[in-house]
Amino acid sequence: MASLAPLRDCQAWQQARLPLSTTSNEACKLFDASLNQYVTWTNDQSLGGLEGCLSKLKAADPDFVMGHVIANGLTLLGTRTSVVLDQALRRSMETMMELSRKQPLTEREKLHVAAVEMFAKGCFPKACTFWEEILQDHPTDMLALKFAHDTYFFLGYQPQMRDSVARIFPHWTPSVPLSSYVKGIYSFGLMETNLYDQAEKLAKEALSLNPTDAWSVHTMAHIYEMKAALKDGVSFMQSTESNWKDSDMLACHNYWHWALYLIEKGEHEAALTIYDQHIAPRLLSTGSMLDMVDSCSMLYRLQMEGVCVGDRWQAVLPMTKPHSKDHILLFNDAHFLMSFLGAKDQGSVQELLTTLQESGQNPGDNHQHQLTREVGLPLCQALVEVDNGQHDRAVELLLPIRYKILEIGGSNAQRDVFNQVLVHAALNCRQKSHRNLARSLLMERDALKPGSPLTERLIRKASTLHLME
Template identity: 40%
Template sequence: MAEWCADHLRNCEGWKSAGLELSTTSDENAKWLDACIRQLVSWSDCTSLGGFHTSIEKLVASDPEAIMARTFLVGLSGLGTEAAARNVEFAKKMDQLEIDAEKYGNAREKRHAKAAILWGRGKHHEAAIEWDKLLDDYPTDLIAVKFSHDAHFFNGNQIGKKNAIEKVIHKWNADLPCYSYLHGMYAFGLEECGIYDDAETQADRALQLNRFDCWASHAKAHVLEMNGRHKEGKEFMYKTEDDWRQGWMLASHNYWHTALFHIEYAEYESALGIFDREIANRFNKTNSLLDMVDASSLLWRLELEGVNVGRDRWRKIEHLSKFIDNHSIVFNDVHLGLAIYRQEDLETEKKLRNSLEKYSSLLSEDNAQISKTIGMPLYDGMLDFARCDYDTAAETMYPIRDKVVQIGGSHAQRDLFVQTLIQSCILSKDPKNWALTPELLVERETLKHDSLLGQRLADKFRALHPL
């Protein structure tokens, strides 16, 4: 599927002729850098290159001191939410890169290093600005394109995500590596800004150019969900499954989207089947926080629908204790807390909560400040719901509902919190919380049109609180 990645990999001269000169003199390093960013953008392995992880190993081995390669890896680790400044080894890598980039890097590499280090040290908004500035001067810089797109996603900046691609896409030639993938990225930015018709057009364009573009399939799934076209969405995901599932880094997430279409139709066994066959197994192979989020989110949504998913399914999301001090983005922490609590590992959940509270006092990191003002109340509210304290859950989450976007994620992902708040108000014993429900149902319907799940929530409210 991704064998095209190996075609015409750029050596040092190739990067230079593209206006993206590297300071390394190793043609092998230059080619492996090209191979890595192509596979990352396509979310897939190029088997003729040995796959993404092998390509990373060869990138490092080909020139361990190369500034742009090291910068790419620092950015990858930070934006992958697997490392942060509190990780001692990662902090050392950033410190040394900062020194070496200033001594040996060229002008573009210094700016890239600055952005990657800012992100790694928790200055997420400043990092996004730096990547966007790089795109002003180097619009075909694929590394800046990818990192800017991801940064805006984690920052909850929908407009930034759209605008960053919008300002460069017309400056690319169609024969440039990964050109088609820009249309999928643009589609997702447009969708998150509620510009659904244009988003679908861009997603379709990307898929016409490359049917294996799993990010474009993902963007189209978002459009179909937000527009209430659930039957069409389900059919689209199954029809194209053999295309997008080959993008292994995103396959679990696209299966998650497929399960959401089933949940809209109350097809719970089908959603559980996707969890059992695809999502749980993939997380235990990748141990990726993205896959953990999908697994936790799917089981929680099914429980909100009244489905008994069973403790054993929660326990399939394994080895979670190693993430409790990570705190790269609080979006992950909330999903982590839900999974650990549902596994009945109350001691580990308490450690996570205490660790998150301690981390939230760090004024030096953007995510720490967001964790303090939004993340902690959201975490507590979701756990209050898990403990069946619906009054407290409603009173804790309602005041922050318009600010939750700042923790990152997509509209579809954050709907988990919207659904939980609505259920909290419906199940609350306090009439003032009941009274909030109609407003919340309207807010959700305005964002997610023709939702069958939303209709079930409205029916539940009327059944429990008749006029």
């Protein structure tokens, strides 16, 4: 890990105007160590990794509420499990709530507890409101900043992702621990709102201070992607690889971005090599949700390009199958479904669709479930229709929701897989009007991202169809 300031004890947190309600210096330092690893996307083995730190943190002071907040928050934001599915997490949340009622906490800590409680209930926007309330008075509260940032990402709230950081950015002077990482976090929000020049300036500043900042590398990867600057993207990833490949929570995703350039360029074999050497092995070793969705997205994109991915879906299936009934994020659901279809596991396809429908029937306060009927179900059904060769039906499902898909979260680059699904479906339609739609969608795509070889290939395909009519 890059050189970090010494881990903060009780007094240091107090001096930073972020006092923690514990008398254990060790707990304070372990809280800091956990926070550092979360922000840097890196398990620091010298600290026992993130999991190791969180266990030691609980042992150092079992009553330390913010220790429970960071542990529960990280589990929940990992989106691999939920309080509905996981009894241990449910108990851990109850402990956090009970401890928070028994102790005199600061207002900031109470808001942290409330925010994690809201997130656990699926009330993501409300959780963000609490984190923003914290940031109003405590602009250097990194945990609130990062939890809010990640949750805005899940919500597809792009301007909020940017503005949340803009509001506190001047407070992160160089002496504040982790300040260079805030530049990277801010740059991502700027990039997702198409402010590429500002985003690039900040990401480069962050990287000049700390070349191992994998999240700033990631912003740069997105900028090259959005501009179809594929040659520059590949050489950037190549030349910086040794700086970010050990950031084990993000390396797979950065390799995924690298492979996207290769798919764009039509270098499918090279993309598969990255998949086999870096993406699939990391998925198997981490089992993280990000690595899972990246694997699905990558194989699905290659298939749309007409590439045979062999038995690779079969290796992904054991990772995704246990999540068919989770319904924590619709974005995840759509990617699990890709793997079920790819592996021809009809049972899992049906299980996902049936339970998804159920989750949308009584959504309650759960924000994702509220979106199920309008966005999640038609999106998933469209993927099934494509798989069945019912392209006209897929277009009818996708076209009305194409601008709503943003609400299931993820980045513009990640959600582009759904734009591609619609174009491919339209190209394969029986109805002439749908094939004309493909041409207009491709014109739109070309206008937004000129110079994309992938778009150019599809335009050539569309004009061939036109000539055949």
